Amino acid sequence: MGNWGEQIKVPADYMRGGTSKGVFFLQDDLPSDPAIRDKVLLRILGSPDPYGQQIDGMGGATSSTSKVVILNKSERPGCDVDYLFGQVAIGQPLIDWSGNCGNLTSAVGPFAIHKGLVEAPKNGMATVNIWQENIGKKIIAHVPIKNEKVQELGDFELDGVTFPAAEIKLEFLDPGADGGVFPTGNPTDIMHVPGIGEVEATLINAGNPAVFVAASSLGLIGTELQEDINSNPDLLERFESIRSYSAVIMGLEKSLKGAKKRQHTPKIAFFGETTSYTTSAGKDVKGENIDILARILSMGKLHHAMTGTGAVAIAAAASIPGTIVSRILGDVRSELRFGHPSGTLIVGAEASKEDTGWTVKKVVMSRNARRLMEGSVLLPN
Numbered sequence: 001m002g003n004w005g006e007q008i009k010v011p012a013d014y015m016r017g018g019t020s021k022g023v024f025f026l027q028d029d030l031p032s033d034p035a036i037r038d039k040v041l042l043r044i045l046g047s048p049d050p051y052g053q054q055i056d057g058m059g060g061a062t063s064s065t066s067k068v069v070i071l072n073k074s075e076r077p078g079c080d081v082d083y084l085f086g087q088v089a090i091g092q093p094l095i096d097w098s099g100n101c102g103n104l105t106s107a108v109g110p111f112a113i114h115k116g117l118v119e120a121p122k123n124g125m126a127t128v129n130i131w132q133e134n135i136g137k138k139i140i141a142h143v144p145i146k147n148e149k150v151q152e153l154g155d156f157e158l159d160g161v162t163f164p165a166a167e168i169k170l171e172f173l174d175p176g177a178d179g180g181v182f183p184t185g186n187p188t189d190i191m192h193v194p195g196i197g198e199v200e201a202t203l204i205n206a207g208n209p210a211v212f213v214a215a216s217s218l219g220l221i222g223t224e225l226q227e228d229i230n231s232n233p234d235l236l237e238r239f240e241s242i243r244s245y246s247a248v249i250m251g252l253e254k255s256l257k258g259a260k261k262r263q264h265t266p267k268i269a270f271f272g273e274t275t276s277y278t279t280s281a282g283k284d285v286k287g288e289n290i291d292i293l294a295r296i297l298s299m300g301k302l303h304h305a306m307t308g309t310g311a312v313a314i315a316a317a318a319s320i321p322g323t324i325v326s327r328i329l330g331d332v333r334s335e336l337r338f339g340h341p342s343g344t345l346i347v348g349a350e351a352s353k354e355d356t357g358w359t360v361k362k363v364v365m366s367r368n369a370r371r372l373m374e375g376s377v378l379l380p381n
Contacts, residue, residue: 005381010044013111014058014373015069018103019160019305019342022067023058023377024111027084030070038086038095041068044377045088052090058377059088063299066090069104073117079131079138081112087264087299096264098252099208100134102308106168106367109141110150114371120145135208136178142169152370159279159343160305165368172312172363177205180357183250187322187358193245194256196238202324203250206360207312209266211246212324215293222272222293225280225341229295229302239297243268267310269296271328280304280341290339292318292328305342308367314338315349316360 013024023044031037042048045066046057059066068086076082085104087096109128112118120126120143128141144151144166154166177183183203191199202212215222218238229235240260247259247266272293276286296303296310303310317325318333326332335348350361 007378008381009376010040010379011375012044012377013114013371015104015107015111015369015371016161017101017105017107017369018158018308018367020064020067020101020103020308021060021372022065022069022101022104024069024071024107026115027070027072040379041086041095042088042093044068044379047088048091048093050091054090059090061090062304063087063301064103064304067101067104068095069101069108069111071108071112071115071117074131076131078129080118080129081108082131082133083108084133089263089299094261094263096262097134098262099265100132100137100309102170102172102207102310102312103367105130105132105139105170105308106141107369109143109168110152110369110371113143113145113150114374120148120150122148137175138173140171140173144168154368156366156368158368159340159345161368165370167366168368169364169366172207174359174361175206175312175316175363176360177209181206181316181320181351181360182357183209185357187320188324188327189249191242191245191249193242196241199242200324201242201246202317203246203266204313204317204323205250206316207309207363208307209247209250209252210310210313211243211266211268212313212317213242213268213270214324214328215270215272215295218270220270220272221275222270222295223275223277224295224302226302226304229297236300239268240300243297263299267296267298267307269294269310269314271295271325273328274339277339279343281343283343285339285344289337290344291333291336292325292338294338294340296340302341306338306340306345308365311345311347311365312363315347315363315365316351319349319351319360320358
């Protein structure tokens with residue numbers, strides 16, 4: 001028998017934010033060395049798991065449920081907390097720190113208040129100023145408070161989440177990259193992707209880097225659900241080829257090899273003209289009630305709803321002429337409702353044209369969040 005020690009308790013909360021869930025930590029409760037910290041987080045989530053299930057950990061074996069969040073009190077002027085997000089690979093010993101998770105952003109304010117990092121009013125709305133470390137941007141969360149506690153329960157429904165909860169409004173301030181919303185300077189580009197040929201795409205950096213293509217360019221409609229895409233390995237490979245090639249064009253990676261290891265960003269999404277469809281939960285969405293069809297891939301698979309940062313980028317693209325999104329819409333929109341595999345979502349953006357190109361001042365959307373468990377996770381020593 002080996003000399004095995006006892007398990008170590010690591011303080012943590014398990015939280016749902018939007019259509020994602022993850023394990024939330026305070027920075028001081030984790031090792032300061034990033035390499036050791038990542039090993040600890042991988043083991044807590046149950047990765048790498050060659051079976052793809054994360055059975056021996058807190059991960060849920062999907063891109064939406066294999067996530068970690070680290071918070072600490074911010075020393076940055078005008079910010080209350082610093083928020084670092086990690087997308088944990090399931091089958092590889094890898095945590096991708098390259099981008100944000102817009103869905104889990106909705107749980108950051110409540111977690112900060114629960115942990116005493118932010119003072120909240122007795123009743124009303126707490127404003128939590130969040131510094132998103134991955135992308136270097138500020139996000140403002142408006143968290144409802146009742147009797148000095150976060151009001152978690154409510155009637156705000158979010159498609160992709162079965163049960164309602166209290167609404168949390170998020171403002172993503174200046175979500176575009178420092179060099180502008182479009183890394184190439186163009187609202188659309190025609191790329192010559194090896195093995196595929198010409199692909200017209202909007203390469204955008206707002207919320208997270210993203211690649212937007214028309215569904216029709218891939219022989220799709222935009223009403224597809226997870227099983228339609230994820231059961232087609234050839235189609236998934238085409239998406240991955242376009243996504244990884246775009247990462248190089250956008251200057252995010254120097255080589256295709258590096259881009260394939262960078263799974264979290266950029267995301268790739270496709271769009272179609274409105275038509276009626278049935279969601280994955282069997283609910284009918286009428287074409288006249290939405291402005292556009294939107295589908296996004298995350299970690300190599302079609303997402304069951306819509307990533308939060310994908311929604312940010314969609315809102316930004318809709319507000320600027322000449323993008324794949326605004327062209328399918330037929331005009332620019334400061335607010336739109338799009339249809340995704342689980343239902344619909346409303347987002348809005350404020351964009352303006354400056355001397356240096358297009359900038360997006362703010363993107364606004366609502367989410368909800370809830371603590372699922374609090375206490376400690378157990379780490380094998």
